[in-house]
Amino acid sequence: MDESGAALEPADDAFQALIRAGLARALASDAFRAAPQLSAFLGFIVERAIEGRSSELKGYTIAVEAFGRPADFDPQTDPIVRVEAGRLRRTLAQYYAGEGADDPVRIAMPVGGYVPVFERTGQQPAAMPDREEVTVPAAIDGSAFEPPVAPEPPPESPPERWLSKRWPVIAGAALGIALVPLGAWYLGVPGTAPEPDVAAIAPSRAPVTVARPASPAVPSQPTIVAVTIPDLSGDPKLAALAGRFSRFLVDALARFDDLVTVKVPPMGDAAPADAAYVFEMTGQMVDGTLESFGRLRSVADGRIVWSASSTRPMSVDDADLPDIARRLAIRLAEPFGIIHADIRQNVASGPMRCIYQALDVRRTMKPEDHLAARKCIQDLIAHDPAFHPAWTQLTFLTLAEYTTGLNPQAGSPLERALATALMAVRLAPSSARAQQAMMDALFARGATDEAIRAGREALVRNPYDADIMAGVGARYIQLNRPAEGLPLVERAIELSAGRPPAYDFFALLGGRLLGAGQLSRGHGEFLGADSNPYALLGRALQAAQKGSDTDKAEALAALRQSSSLFETDPRLWLMRKGFGIEVIERILADLGIATP
Template identity: 35%
Template sequence: MQERRGHAPSPTRAPPNADDIRAQLARILSSEEFPQVGRSVSFLVYVTEEALAGRSDRIKGYSIAIEVFKRPEGFTQDDPVVRIEAGRLRRALERYYLVAGQDDPVRIEIPKGGYAPSFTWRASADSAGSNEKPSVNASGWRFFLSVRSIVPMAVGAALAIGVVTMGLVLSAHITVQPKSSPAIDGPTLVIAPFVSFRNDPQAALYATGLTEELLTALPRFKEIKVFGRETSKSLPPETEAALVRDELGARFLLKGAVRVSGNAVRVTARLLDTDTNEILWSQTYDDKIQTRDMFAIQSDVANKVATAVAQPYGIIARAIVAKPPPSDLGSYGCTLPFYAYRAELSAIRHAEVRECLESAVARFPTFATAWAMLSIIYLDEDRFKFNPSNDASSPLDRSLQAARRAVQLDPGNARAQQALMTALFFMQNVPEALRVGEQALLTTPNDTELLGEFGTRVAMSGAWQRGAELLDQAIALNPGGGGYYHGTRALAAYMLHDDKTAVIEIRQADLQKFPLFHAVAAIIYADAGMMEDARREAARFNEMRPDFIRNIVAELRSRNIQPDDRARMITDIRKAGLPAEDEVRSTMLAPTDGSVEVWPR
């Protein structure tokens, strides 16, 4: 990093004094890049003040457990709470200095091997600049922080409140320039080590392997934050939900057990809400060692658990919707409305989500998932004619640009790959779109949002049978997913001349606020001979999208529908009572008002 104003730090400079250190502590605690959950704030304040008081040699795991975590005097070192939180605090400080604190004059660290902090001048801060007092009332902070010496650790609770108000003052003097994707500020999950029944060595081996597989499978879902291996391994086997809530600030705990009896393997898994200790979900998986090896069983179970728990419409998402946190969710606050919009596909929700996501990427420009969702929202301006903006660039161009930004920021992000695939598809680059989808599915095979979207693209490019199979997988993995899974599956069944399935699936889709749902319902009912239903749906569609029919050929082409399939759809929409021109006649007419749309896009 370059030296500011060209001065190098003096090698003989005195170490930071107490005022320098307390001012730096104020900067850290007021930053949005430093977590205000768990006990990181209390931990950092305690060890800093102890060190400034000349008591570094007394900063031990035992004293921290008593003073910060309020463990009873009979506390034993078997409790891993201090080790867990110390690791979390080290990572939080490291992130702070990488993102918000790049130009701060003083560095506060908790060196590994102990808990006493170190205070050093930053190499990037010049002598003159570092000696300048920050525009913070340091003596006020000193008084505030030293309250802990009068009322032991009362600051642990008060500081979190004080930081909010002091942050208004500090924000005028601290510039935050994020350089990497921020951690999702939504639901957090801890995976406790799976245990074995009866301390069986073989079952213990399976349990260890399964825990590792879960630690690999769950972080692929970017809408949740999963604590890492170090945290998981440091937890006792029978971790209590209250410990996870109080010491790690995590909302959800996944735990389970493995039993081996002869050739039979049984895995039980359950997800708990740490706020209430309620079991939100539980499942039992049975398998046979003689038919499949240990690694295959572990991988299969881990993928099934991860899909049920963490997918966009899964157990955690439903729990958050049912009981949202009381605090502002920040960037994560747009993701739940995004999926609610995808489940409903209405113009009103589209406008709300677009505004939220545009605000999110302005505040967090490196948040890949928000860029990916925004790409899909921009695409819907074009393909669904939802809320066209006054932007000079076309919705398709903005969609592709946002998708590429998301992939650049996080190449492994399933939502980013989904957005890029879909944008490329509607830019008429079908081979590249399907290549991106295939590759993304290899990386994240159980993300049903990606799987359903890829199945839709495959089907609409003409491979209706394979598309139907992919959509069946998405529906099986995620029965509570968006209605558009069923809507696209209904269209695939129609194209495959499976009238019975087409009717069943279109009724399950039930997207009443989505105009193109009614168009697909009309052609399905017409093909099945259900003419009253067909005419009703066709009339409803024409009311909602009166501009559609005169451009039907162009719209079907824009979605890469093949010529024979286009002809069949036009025939059936005419049966349903709408005056759609066939393809030959439409080529003789010159449209003058642009293109419209056919569902599903």
Template identity: 30%
Template sequence: MAANGVSSGACAVSEEEARSEAERLLADPRLHVSDRHRAFLRYIVDARFEGRSDTIKAYSIAIDVFKRPASFDPSSDPIVRIEATRLRESLQKYYAQLADEPGARLDIPRGRYVPVFVERDNPPCPEEDGELEDVGLPTEEPTQAASRPEGRNWRHAIMGGAALAAVSLTGSLAYLAASAAHLNTQKPFVALSINASQNDKAAGEAVMEDLAVSLARFGTVRLKSGASGSRVPSDAMEQSLYEINMRYAENESSVSLWWQVSDAANGEAVWTDEERRPVAAGSREEAMRDLVFAVSRRLARPAGIINTIELRRNLPSSTIGNVCVLRGEFAVEQRDAAGLEAARSCLAATIASDPTDADAMATLARVYVWIGRATGDDSYFGRGLELANRAATLSPSSPRAALAQLGVQYQLGQNEISIAAGRRGVALNPENADLLAKLSMVVFLTGHWDEGVQLARQATEIAGQPIRDASFVMILNDYRQERYAQAVFLARQVPAPDAPTTVLKLAAIARLGDRPVTQQEIAAARLQHPDLERTVTAMFSGARYDSNLRDALRAGILEAGLKMPELASNGAM
């Protein structure tokens, strides 16, 4: 079978014909299938046309279509094979009804789940070399006719069985070869080295040691033992190595750290910068700690320099592992629907490859929360909770697992458990200003106003710059207290504001009562967020707000002329 799902040879149809047939088939009332079979069909068709044919596995289908838990094992639960057989039978009956109508036909070859499109008047395409599902397991339940060869046909049955065994063996080997060819990216290595004057040497060594500890706490990179210049990993595509060369200096008034990140594979300097912190009376240690936190955050936060470089690497679409975690985190932060769907498949494939990958589980849990909020399907929240809890069990010191529990528990209305998870994550990774900002939002939205604002300010102070979630909390606090002009002022200070910040700014402007300005601002906002109402729904319908805050938000959003979804409430606090 061709890798892209359109069969080769005489059976081939064009990409346009394949897409047209898929949409026609799914919309045709003559196709009598259950809702779950229609969802199954839609899933494999979408994956095929989005270039994700390699992710169409029993594991991902079971989780995404049949709502099986992340612990799903195809060897003990044959639901995908059984339902695939039933769907094939339904498709066969459907196309038999069409008789001589010209056009394309969708086939699902036995032993595989990637749809194939062929000319309708051709027989089903023969199975070609390709990936088999559930290697080592029977790909289909034998039919009754196939299990009872009669009369002189028994010799043909034996010969056919031998041929089928040979094909199955070939397919299994092809699967293993294909799996081995798929890149499984790992967290990047970093190697640290530092220079300092003779007088500053001891302090410089202390800074490097503290930086190593701080980088490790983020859990996004791995430290390479030995000095900079260590051997580059044998497979640089799967395992990157970055050398971080530093120069420390101090005087009576300040401490500074110059640093440069280089790609060990080619020696290219990819980033150079310097951080400096003032030293007040008796606060040199505090200044050094702030310096370490600032550099560590810039390097190793999920959206930091190293992980941004990793995310931008030109890797095959079938790549799994650490890059899937980074893509998932990026999609969550951007609330990108297409990115969330792609990350879901990528992360599921990563977990299938390594069932102990706590980072992939935690990130998939967060992806599920946003998919559930966007689609209104609450089942995603339960699946997200299971994954978040498993991630925390596998890696109790993981900030990603704590962040996943923070988000999922909050979504389920378990506020105190959510906040406890966030506090644990901050204790594990105190330099993680992004995590602290997200904790501040949950604390604030559940009605703990003063503490939420205090945490937001702490996060901004650690980061040394505005953070989206922390800024949102402080804007929302001014809005809540009817300081609308101040809320608008703060919202205008946020660089590249996201949809919630934009909507909150519009609500505050509307409450000021200047209708012409409100209309101008809404028109400008629509240029950045064309489907603003849908954005409002996606961002607000799944959030849980204190009831008083909910009422204040509803009033402002309605006055701005935007459609307002129902907001979930935490009740009076």
């Protein structure tokens, strides 16, 4: 569109650059920072307009591609796009009345549609740093950090790398521009939740100069899993059944977009050469009974990582088929599933080594594991700043500095965690894991309502992810809403055999809060001899319930040894982990711990 908002010439590179720069400033503003869904909405419609594809900006397209709604989304029954459109118009008006008052281009979305218009204001663009050298405050780890700097849009990423096809293009262009105010915001905005004691660590606010990072020769991407089916053209019924099963399997696998990239060659074709794992399916019908076989094979060395077989009556329209396919996908791809276990036991190179290393910190919560994982993730981001799973995992690792006291760095971990979560959401607005990171970052800051909304959004985008289920359920339980949280945690436990101790701890706690003693004790039995803080706290509560003072004292002594804060101020230790006042009082009373 030109200055009048009537039309936008896609070839007008200078005007496009102004629009993208204005978009980046808007997304970095206070009005949009804590509204990831609005950021995704705005970025999506602006990019489509710039590409000359405004005719595609319908409610269904926005819901599916920008908000991550399923393909069967019905805009007539779900008003999410209309509701968010009203919010977006109000937020844009708020932004241009304040922070964006001097922007050279204003973005608006007139009532009655979703096509943006762009209006020149006559203001001069804000001065930007040199393209080869950018000045930012101290970086995520307190040292020199190499942010992406991309005044012009980068080439499109491969389609399979992202669930949302176009948003990463504008996100990649915006990152370099937005990171300067974002970096200042890391250390400059006061948090809303209690801050850790960092008196011994003086945050450095002096700016440092960093060079533009080199683009990686091959962009990072999650583990590539190919799903193959042999040529079944000789048996049309079996081919139809296998095709339907494959569609449900692939749909569920693709929801784990931070962990796997799914490729499906045509029936009868071999797996693509870049696949790390191949899931091979075959079967035959014998007297109306399906004999099916599936196995996961490692391409690098040919190992059979996992296999299963089944014999049961089944037809192409069998009502159980979708659930069977989805359960298989969960078992393979969930964060603590079969692929994770294989990568952990057979250490591989590449970006996913760092992602799974970060996930393993959730199991152990050991300082040395946290430090190594954080270093690996930071190196990965320096190599490929557009790899969204790294920003997501960095959010979780940064929050551990605050919630567990692991390897604290200069500056507020709450501000840094929120910033990295925002970056993950901007890079991958359709990613469920990015929304999970946003939930945890907001919850740690005390923004509980916003956190729960982000968590529910994550569940909409991936209803098969046990870790998201457990995370949302745990937040409800921490807020003394166990009736809402416990079913989610129990479902996560059912789906995740390799789960961290936190799952069982929150199931134990949820049962206690509901007065379901037998249920609580049952989950407590799974905590074993693990040294994870949640396992130690759970064992202490379990021992208190059984009346075993010796076991309770032993678990509490181990917890005090692992955390000096728990020894000096157990109430603050629980607050840092996000427990509400009522739940804190209940835990301390059950443990017989008196605090001022």
